[in-house]
Amino acid sequence: MAFVVFEGLDGAGKSTLIKGVEAHLQTLGQVVHLTREPGGTPLGEEIRQQLLRVQGDTPVPRAELLLYEAARAQHVERVIRPGLAQGKWILCDRFSQSTVAFQVGGRRLNRKIIDDLNRYATDGLQPDLVVLVDLPVDESLKRMSRREQEKGQGKDRFELEERAFHEGVRASYLAQAAEEPQRWLVLDGLQNPDQLLKKLLVEMEKRGWLAFSSK
Ligand SMILES: Nc1ncnc2c1ncn2[C@@H]1O[C@H](COP(=O)(O)OP(=O)(O)O)[C@@H](O)[C@H]1O
Numbered sequence: 001m002a003f004v005v006f007e008g009l010d011g012a013g014k015s016t017l018i019k020g021v022e023a024h025l026q027t028l029g030q031v032v033h034l035t036r037e038p039g040g041t042p043l044g045e046e047i048r049q050q051l052l053r054v055q056g057d058t059p060v061p062r063a064e065l066l067l068y069e070a071a072r073a074q075h076v077e078r079v080i081r082p083g084l085a086q087g088k089w090i091l092c093d094r095f096s097q098s099t100v101a102f103q104v105g106g107r108r109l110n111r112k113i114i115d116d117l118n119r120y121a122t123d124g125l126q127p128d129l130v131v132l133v134d135l136p137v138d139e140s141l142k143r144m145s146r147r148e149q150e151k152g153q154g155k156d157r158f159e160l161e162e163r164a165f166h167e168g169v170r171a172s173y174l175a176q177a178a179e180e181p182q183r184w185l186v187l188d189g190l191q192n193p194d195q196l197l198k199k200l201l202v203e204m205e206k207r208g209w210l211a212f213s214s215k
């Protein structure tokens with residue numbers, strides 16, 4: 001088992017890929033816990049609602065950052081660490097890497113402070129692998145507006161941000177991947193879901209993570 005985080009812009013294909021990996025691991029008899037940030041715990045899901053709100057007392061950038069970190073601390077202590085201790089796979093839709101991408105790359109907050117807060121909230125826990133589904137901003141915006149039309153879903157606060165914000169987020173993801181190439185796998189989100197799943201499974205195989213019989 002391992003702790004695998006999925007990152008990328010909205011519409012990149014994270015949810016689709018996670019479900020594919022989950023299904024594959026389950027056919028191999030593995031116990032998988034699929035979770036997400038912000039959220040993953042009852043408290044975290046309440047915080048998520050406050051973070052995505054578009055009306056009323058919307059959080060200022062520093063409050064927003066601290067809410068993410070509060071939800072993360074709860075998630076790590078109540079769900080992720082216990083799950084790993086029980087031998088479960090943890091597949092997490094967004095984690096600390098999103099905070100760097102959105103709050104530093106998008107909102108231009110101070111990186112050092114965010115790294116320190118991430119370390120505090122996670123108590124030093126880091127994913128074994130971060131899968132970045134990289135997508136050009138244009139394609140992300142296109143997929144998001146399609147989703148909105150199909151589901152009649154309104155935009156949340158991040159989807160309403162302007163283009164430069166999303167470009168900053170994407171650039172930060174790619175920079176983080178370049179800083180720690182052994183921890184990150186960058187996939188081309190323009191490929192189809194089957195191709196993406198196959199590439200990820202090849203990487204997991206290469207790391208010896210799918211060789212259960214030998215354990
Ligand atoms: N590899 C892909 N190529 C093209 N479209 C995709 C791909 N993966 C997902 N999609 C479509 O793009 C939209 C967003 O996918 P989703 O997995 O929900 O992304 P995310 O969770 O990153 O926001 C959905 O309509 C989905 O069907």
Ligand SMILES: [Mg+2]
Nearest residue numbers: 014015016093
């Ligand atoms: Mg999703």
